[in-house]
Amino acid sequence: MSLRFLLRDAWKAWHRHSGWMAWNLFLAFIPLALSVWLFRRSSGNRNLLWWVGFIVFMAFLPNAPYLLTDIIHLIDAVRRDYSVWVITLVLIPQHLSVILLGFEAYVISLINLGYYLQKQGMGKFTIPAELITHALCAVGIYLGRFLRFNSWDLVTQPEDLAQTIVDDLTAKRPLLVMFVTFIVLTVLYWVMKQITLGLILKMRYRKVLHEAGGEN
Numbered sequence: 001m002s003l004r005f006l007l008r009d010a011w012k013a014w015h016r017h018s019g020w021m022a023w024n025l026f027l028a029f030i031p032l033a034l035s036v037w038l039f040r041r042s043s044g045n046r047n048l049l050w051w052v053g054f055i056v057f058m059a060f061l062p063n064a065p066y067l068l069t070d071i072i073h074l075i076d077a078v079r080r081d082y083s084v085w086v087i088t089l090v091l092i093p094q095h096l097s098v099i100l101l102g103f104e105a106y107v108i109s110l111i112n113l114g115y116y117l118q119k120q121g122m123g124k125f126t127i128p129a130e131l132i133t134h135a136l137c138a139v140g141i142y143l144g145r146f147l148r149f150n151s152w153d154l155v156t157q158p159e160d161l162a163q164t165i166v167d168d169l170t171a172k173r174p175l176l177v178m179f180v181t182f183i184v185l186t187v188l189y190w191v192m193k194q195i196t197l198g199l200i201l202k203m204r205y206r207k208v209l210h211e212a213g214g215e216n
Helices: 003-039 048-060 063-079 084-119 123-145 158-168 172-215
Strands: none
Touching: 003 048, 003 063, 003 084, 063 084, 063 123, 063 172, 084 123, 084 172, 123 158, 123 172
16 A cells, blocks of 8 residues: 555544544543532632532533543444554554543543542542442443433433433343443543552652752
């Protein structure tokens, strides 16, 4: 295959998936931005606006770990008639980068929530809050991936959404899928949280050394 055709196929492959990836990442970064506003502000005042923001945060939060399920698009893309070079150099890095960014948005959002609980003197509730959030997100991911509901359906289709949740929570297969999703989220979150906190500590340590060196 000539370089010209390789570049053409690479561009087509990248362009084919970039649209929905950008949209999904946008949805994943909404709760991240809200977590900064809700949990990192200097003021701890929980007024009506804060609670509205918190509800929106919880409604959109499943969109971040939801990107883990987009691995099915990578599998589908690999099965298409792309060359091994396009798959290796374009499709795999493109999909894995988006999945990693989306899940990292989830991790940082929950780290910000834990920081807020610590600041409010409720640090002992951090792990229970994380586990409850994983469970709620497992339900949200199931509703989004398999039943094609969106975060805004809480407002636009509340009755249909509520009925679907009640029906699926009493069925064995959906419960199994949500339980497995909960386990995956819990394990991956714990791993990524340790990596993220380690990187944050490393950057802070380097900053301290740099400032100490500047003073000398």
